[in-house]
Amino acid sequence: MTTILEMRNITKTFPGVKALDNVSMKVEAGEIHALVGENGAGKSTLMKVLSGVYPHGSYDGEIRFEGDECKFAGISDSEKRGIIIIHQELALVPLLSIAENIFLGNERASGGVIDWGETFGRTRELLAKVGLKEAPQTRITDLGLGKQQLVEIAKALSKEVKLLILDEPTSSLNETDSQALLDLLLEFKARGISSILISHKLNEIGRVADAITVLRDGSSVSTLDCRANTIEEGDIIRDMVGRSMTDRFPPRDPKIGEVMFEVRNWTAHHPLHSDRKVVDNVSFNVRKGEVVGIAGLMGAGRTELAMSVFGRSYGVGISGEVLVNGQPVDVSTVGRAIDNGICYVTEDRKTYGLVLDETIRRNIPLANLDGISNGIVVDDHRELAVARDYRDRLRIKSSSVAQEAVNLSGGNQQKVVLAKWLFAEPDVLILDEPTRGIDVGAKYEIYAIIAELAASGRAVVVISSEMPELLGVSDRIYVMNEGRFVGELPAADASQEKIMSMIIRSGHRN
Amino acid sequence: MTQEAAHSFQPAASGSSARSSSIGFIRRHMREYGILLALIVIMVFFQFMTGGILLKPINLTNLVLQNSYIIIMALGMLLVIVAGHIDLSVGSVLGFVGALAAVMIVQWQMNYVLAAVLCLGVGGVIGAAQGYWVAYWRIPSFIVTLAGMLVFKGLSLWLLAGQSVGPFPGSFQLLSSGFVPDIFGVGKPNAFALLLGVLVAAAILFFAFRSRMRNRAGGHDDEPAAFFYAKNLVFAGAILYLAYLLATFRGLPNVLIVMALLIGIYSFVTSKTTVGRRIYAMGGNEKATKLSGINTERLTFLTFVNMGVLAALAGLVFAARLNTATPKAGLGFELDVIAAVFIGGASMSGGVGTIVGAVIGAFIMGVMNNGMSILGIGIDYQQVIKGLVLLVAVIFDVYNKNKG
Numbered sequence: 001m002t003t004i005l006e007m008r009n010i011t012k013t014f015p016g017v018k019a020l021d022n023v024s025m026k027v028e029a030g031e032i033h034a035l036v037g038e039n040g041a042g043k044s045t046l047m048k049v050l051s052g053v054y055p056h057g058s059y060d061g062e063i064r065f066e067g068d069e070c071k072f073a074g075i076s077d078s079e080k081r082g083i084i085i086i087h088q089e090l091a092l093v094p095l096l097s098i099a100e101n102i103f104l105g106n107e108r109a110s111g112g113v114i115d116w117g118e119t120f121g122r123t124r125e126l127l128a129k130v131g132l133k134e135a136p137q138t139r140i141t142d143l144g145l146g147k148q149q150l151v152e153i154a155k156a157l158s159k160e161v162k163l164l165i166l167d168e169p170t171s172s173l174n175e176t177d178s179q180a181l182l183d184l185l186l187e188f189k190a191r192g193i194s195s196i197l198i199s200h201k202l203n204e205i206g207r208v209a210d211a212i213t214v215l216r217d218g219s220s221v222s223t224l225d226c227r228a229n230t231i232e233e234g235d236i237i238r239d240m241v242g243r244s245m246t247d248r249f250p251p252r253d254p255k256i257g258e259v260m261f262e263v264r265n266w267t268a269h270h271p272l273h274s275d276r277k278v279v280d281n282v283s284f285n286v287r288k289g290e291v292v293g294i295a296g297l298m299g300a301g302r303t304e305l306a307m308s309v310f311g312r313s314y315g316v317g318i319s320g321e322v323l324v325n326g327q328p329v330d331v332s333t334v335g336r337a338i339d340n341g342i343c344y345v346t347e348d349r350k351t352y353g354l355v356l357d358e359t360i361r362r363n364i365p366l367a368n369l370d371g372i373s374n375g376i377v378v379d380d381h382r383e384l385a386v387a388r389d390y391r392d393r394l395r396i397k398s399s400s401v402a403q404e405a406v407n408l409s410g411g412n413q414q415k416v417v418l419a420k421w422l423f424a425e426p427d428v429l430i431l432d433e434p435t436r437g438i439d440v441g442a443k444y445e446i447y448a449i450i451a452e453l454a455a456s457g458r459a460v461v462v463i464s465s466e467m468p469e470l471l472g473v474s475d476r477i478y479v480m481n482e483g484r485f486v487g488e489l490p491a492a493d494a495s496q497e498k499i500m501s502m503i504i505r506s507g508h509r510n
Numbered sequence: 511m512t513q514e515a516a517h518s519f520q521p522a523a524s525g526s527s528a529r530s531s532s533i534g535f536i537r538r539h540m541r542e543y544g545i546l547l548a549l550i551v552i553m554v555f556f557q558f559m560t561g562g563i564l565l566k567p568i569n570l571t572n573l574v575l576q577n578s579y580i581i582i583m584a585l586g587m588l589l590v591i592v593a594g595h596i597d598l599s600v601g602s603v604l605g606f607v608g609a610l611a612a613v614m615i616v617q618w619q620m621n622y623v624l625a626a627v628l629c630l631g632v633g634g635v636i637g638a639a640q641g642y643w644v645a646y647w648r649i650p651s652f653i654v655t656l657a658g659m660l661v662f663k664g665l666s667l668w669l670l671a672g673q674s675v676g677p678f679p680g681s682f683q684l685l686s687s688g689f690v691p692d693i694f695g696v697g698k699p700n701a702f703a704l705l706l707g708v709l710v711a712a713a714i715l716f717f718a719f720r721s722r723m724r725n726r727a728g729g730h731d732d733e734p735a736a737f738f739y740a741k742n743l744v745f746a747g748a749i750l751y752l753a754y755l756l757a758t759f760r761g762l763p764n765v766l767i768v769m770a771l772l773i774g775i776y777s778f779v780t781s782k783t784t785v786g787r788r789i790y791a792m793g794g795n796e797k798a799t800k801l802s803g804i805n806t807e808r809l810t811f812l813t814f815v816n817m818g819v820l821a822a823l824a825g826l827v828f829a830a831r832l833n834t835a836t837p838k839a840g841l842g843f844e845l846d847v848i849a850a851v852f853i854g855g856a857s858m859s860g861g862v863g864t865i866v867g868a869v870i871g872a873f874i875m876g877v878m879n880n881g882m883s884i885l886g887i888g889i890d891y892q893q894v895i896k897g898l899v900l901l902v903a904v905i906f907d908v909y910n911k912n913k914g
Binding site for chain 1: 724784785787788803804861
């Protein structure tokens with residue numbers, strides 16, 4: 001077996017921080033190499049060094065690709081060698097077509113005039129390779145996230161890729177799309193393309209990875225060979241967090257009371273196609289002290305359900321009834337929903353959760369400004385005390401509460417969003433993908449907060465695409481598919497298979 | 511409190527490092543103080559180049575009068591820009607309201623107080639008419655207010671039938687050209703102006719100390735003592751000096767009092783109130799703010815209503831100063847106002863900017879206009895230089911942001 005990539009003793013310092021400390025990593029030709037570590041462990045920095053985002057000279061150490069020492073001055077240099085990186089946040093232009101996106105900056109043209117025949121023809125070939133059945137003229141905005149991911153990969157293939165780097169490619173994909181993507185990686189492997197896969201999802205890594213490099217606090221802790229011996233998830237987690245984590249979920253002793261939150265016959269329509277029902281006659285309830293999970297595939301309508309209940313933040317033609325403690329409540333605006341004790345923690349913290357350029361201190365009280373003011377004038381000292389209190393309680397890692405949200409890691413950003421909603425003192429808290437894109441250690445802390453909320457007599461709803469997570473935190477699980485609730489089962493009886501089969505059976509009925 | 515909470519940039523307590531920590535503090539807060547520094551440098555430069563004319567009492571008084579309407583509008587524009595929008599119509603609205611005032615007071619012989627109140631109301635209605643489309647229909651403010659700019663330019667032409675209308679009664683002119691009488695009867699220097707200067711300087715020191723003490727007590731203070739004292743003493747000294755200069759001429763212009771009150775009120779609203787918090791949050795991330803239960807549509811709407819009222823006030827001040835309403839009044843003022851806000855550190859994308867910054871930005875433009883005119887620099891070069899200053903100010907801001 002030949003080594004395609006070797007990174008030796010890479011050290012990268014930012015002002016005041018050593019982001020990478022003597023990291024080494026070796027990728028064999030034709031293997032899938034997983035790179036894991038907690039958020040802030042240095043995975044992305046390492047990949048930026050490799051792809052030339054941080055040019056040669058800005059770091060110490062050596063990169064060898066196919067035996068040659070490489071001194072990349074920019075991304076275009078590394079792309080010429082066949083190293084292509086696909087970032088977590090996709091870099092596609094939404095209003096251009098698939099074909100235009102694939103050949104953006106690399107247009108099939110002669111003398112500046114685009115050869116559309118060749119462009120579309122090549123695009124069709126590439127789409128076939130990634131198994132995407134869409135016309136090359138389709139606009140990106142009309143595709144789901146999973147398909148957009150495939151377009152990114154097709155774009156990489158258009159550049160004669162030898163080493164494909166994927167940064168958390170499945171973090172926003174549902175189960176089916178994730179599986180398809182992983183299958184694609186295996187197919188590439190068979191064709192001799194190597195990949196580096198950055199992921200937090202250990203079950204995926206277990207499925208496809210040939211080797212695993214674990215980073216912790218900017219150092220390479222271990223390299224595990226999955227071909228020689230079977231690797232237990234526990235081993236990986238132990239290396240990642242530096243301690244063994246026997247339980248991924250905090251212990252709970254649920255004390256479940258009366259029905260506290262109830263939604264009856266809830267229907268919502270798509271904002272643009274107002275004849276399409278996105279949420280179709282859904283009814284559910286949550287008891288005091290209970291954690292209720294909502295399972296389903298991406299696009300099942302779970303986020304739409306939650307947002308339409310939360311002050312009609314999504315959809316048109318909404319009908320149905322919401323009850324808190326048996327009394328019908330008005331949730332027609334976000335403000336009224338909050339006043340009635342209902343809070344919603346978004347799945348998309350950067351767009352809907354945080355004012356990124358503002359400080360932690362300014363973000364936390366945003367949903368409850370009355371709590372730090374006399375209604376008109378803000379009490380600075382109260383504000384500071386609140387911010388510090390939540391920062392300490394939720395262990396938000398930051399230099400101070402004056403740090404801007406944009407500079408926090410994903411897990412800490414999520415905690416700031418949670419802090420904002422905890423300060424709004426909800427009776428009912430709906431959490432949408434509360435641990436998306438955050439590391440194992442921070443996940444545990446979020447689960448602990450959920451458990452604590454339930455223990456303090458609130459009703460908690462958790463929406464998640466990660467089934468082990470739902471099974472771990474919930475007392476009861478509703479299954480949603482195509483806008484309808486298709487099943488309900490106590491968590492004790494639930495399993496991934498049962499949930500999946502409920503979804504699939506409900507799909508067959510149509 | 512955990513160890514991480516200890517501010518990494520807490521100044522060293524020992525005296526020997528006090529100076530270096532002050533310099534470090536200034537460097538970290540370059541974005542805030544850079545603009546003030548620039549104003550001081552520009553003033554010193556013109557004071558020197560004009561052989562001391564710039565800070566002569568009569569010129570200083572003029573400087574205040576000339577820039578009052580720009581500053582009044584900059585207060586509203588700051589809110590509009592922080593909210594993530596822009597208002598291109600303010601120059602035309604200023605001209606239109608001036609014309610309306612002239613028609614009501616000069617042609618209809620209406621009581622000038624009633625007319626002024628009506629004009630402010632009309633300004634609010636104009637703001638509401640534009641804000642409605644921006645807030646509730648989500649039509650880009652650039653387009654709505656560009657339309658407004660044309661509409662109100664046309665309406666003032668129509669109102670005035672292409673003629674200049676004036677003069678205003680003397681009592682209306684006092685709004686702009688009047689001075690607060692010396693209630694102590696000293697006359698020269700104006701004792702009331704001096705007293706007010708002393709009071710304001712004392713108030714500034716008092717509030718600065720109180721806030722510092724409170725911050726200390728709360729354990730969140732990173733301003734080095736040397737810097738704190740130097741800053742506030744220089745600031746108070748500057749106020750006293752300017753008050754003295756104004757006192758030796760005719761005292762405090764009425765419009766300065768109006769301006770100072772408005773600056774104080776708007777500073778307070780932006781930095782200390784929940785409404786201020788909401789506007790900044792909305793400019794930073796409208797979706798997140800809306801999903802935090804804040805009525806962003808109404809907030810945007812009110813921001814434009816406020817802008818309309820302030821543009822109307824500026825229109826009255828300008829008409830009173832010129833003592834006549836002309837169809838050309840307000841031409842291009844929106845650009846000066848917007849430039850002042852951006853020079854003062856506001857961000858095009860919203861969420862960032864301060865009232866004090868916008869006021870300083872307006873004075874930078876004003877001092878340059880005034881200084882270059884005294885020096886006899888042609889209007890052609892003046893435009894070029896002002897344009898470059900705007901560009902440099904924004905580049906400086908972006909540079910500091912990226913570095914920080």
